[in-house]
Amino acid sequence: MKRHEFLRELHKVSANRNYLEIGVNDGRSLRLSRVPSIAVDPAFKVVSEIKCDVHLVKATSDDFFARDNPLQHLKGGRHPLRNLRRGRSPLGHWRRTTLDLSFIDGMHLFEFALRDFINIEKHSDWGSVIVFDDMLPRNVDEAARDRHTGAWTGDVYKIIEVLARYRPDLVTVQVDTQPTGQLVVFGADPSSTVLKDKYEEILQEYLVPDPQKVPEAILERAAAVPPEALLEAGFWGRLIRARNMGLPRSRGWEPLRQALEQVGVSR
Numbered sequence: 001m002k003r004h005e006f007l008r009e010l011h012k013v014s015a016n017r018n019y020l021e022i023g024v025n026d027g028r029s030l031r032l033s034r035v036p037s038i039a040v041d042p043a044f045k046v047v048s049e050i051k052c053d054v055h056l057v058k059a060t061s062d063d064f065f066a067r068d069n070p071l072q073h074l075k076g077g078r079h080p081l082r083n084l085r086r087g088r089s090p091l092g093h094w095r096r097t098t099l100d101l102s103f104i105d106g107m108h109l110f111e112f113a114l115r116d117f118i119n120i121e122k123h124s125d126w127g128s129v130i131v132f133d134d135m136l137p138r139n140v141d142e143a144a145r146d147r148h149t150g151a152w153t154g155d156v157y158k159i160i161e162v163l164a165r166y167r168p169d170l171v172t173v174q175v176d177t178q179p180t181g182q183l184v185v186f187g188a189d190p191s192s193t194v195l196k197d198k199y200e201e202i203l204q205e206y207l208v209p210d211p212q213k214v215p216e217a218i219l220e221r222a223a224a225v226p227p228e229a230l231l232e233a234g235f236w237g238r239l240i241r242a243r244n245m246g247l248p249r250s251r252g253w254e255p256l257r258q259a260l261e262q263v264g265v266s267r
Contacts, residue, residue: 001227003133003177007103008032009231010184014129015240016100018074019052022061022116023105023133030054036074040064041106061106065119071097098125098190100243105133108154109145111203114162117185118195124188126253127243132159136174136181136221137214144210153180157218158206166194166202171260176224184230186260187253235259 011019011032019037021030027046030039037054040061055073057064064070074097102124104116113132120130134153137143142153160183163172171186195202217223235256242252 001177003179003182004028004032006175006177006182006227006231007131009227010129010131011035011101013231013236014101015236016129017244018097018100020099020102020120020123021105022103022120023107024056025105029103029105035100038071038073061112061116061119065122071099071123074099097123099123099128102128102130103133104131108134108147108152108156110155110158110206113156113159114195114199114202117159118199121188121192121195122190124190125243126187126189126249126256127239127247128186128188130185130188132156132183132185134180135160135183136176136218136224138180139219140211140214142180143212143214145212146210151179155206155212157214159183160218161215162195162202162206166198167192171257173230173260174221174224175227175230176221177227181221181224187257189249233260 007029011034016035018035019033021037021039024030024039024041024044024046027044027048027050030037030046031048031050033052033054035052037052038057039054040057040059042058042060044056044058046056099120102120104113104120106112106116117130124130135157137153137157141149142151143155143157145155147154160172160174163170163185169187169189173184175182175184238259239256242256
């Protein structure tokens with residue numbers, strides 16, 4: 001399954017109510033969205049027909065997230081917390097808008113991808129789905145920080161190890177899509193400051209000159225699951241119901257984590 005096929009199906013199974021994309025380029029991934037969306041790129045050149053309500057932001061992702069209310073396009077940054085049983089919205093009862101589905105495909109350099117995740121997590125919740133593109137390079141040349149190949153992932157694959165090491169509370173799933181794999185992250189915690197606090201320490205260890213020492217497990221996709229296994233897993237309905245009801249992390253995350261482990265897609 002190719003990456004855009006997987007992303008199209010992910011839109012369906014996650015029943016996302018909104019979408020954020022970092023790295024638009026020609027719009028091939030953005031055109032898959034049918035929900036209110038925000039797409040960020042300092043030099044996008046969209047040539048695909050877009051079929052969603054979208055706010056195109058011509059800026060770096062760092063500048064975008066530095067705005068006072070970056071999610072303003074998505075219901076003004078907050079919306080009523082609905083009482084789903086009664087179908088009413090209690091007066092004055094609000095909760096912040098959170099991102100349901102986010103796609104990180106910006107600069108193919110580790111430090112940029114890490115900052116994008118840190119910023120996106122602040123606007124996400126345990127029921128959010130965050131996807132990194134180009135996470136499984138096929139050879140060392142594709143993983144170079146200094147691009148010299150046609151297909152290019154850069155060194156963003158390092159995100160896999162960093163999240164496993166610094167954020168074991170998350171569930172990360174490597175997905176064997178073509179051509180260069182993806183990583184899907186569940187269990188976002190907007191209150192976590194671990195990655196932000198350790199950012200400089202992480203960069204000092206992980207930013208190294210080319211050639212990159214890509215682990216064999218990454219090159220061989222040893223831990224990657226078939227995309228169909230994730231898309232057809234039975235936890236999606238539970239995630240959607242809990243997310244739409246606004247269940248707190250204390251009630252929703254642990255059952256989802258267990259469901260992920262049962263279907264064998266948790267690291």
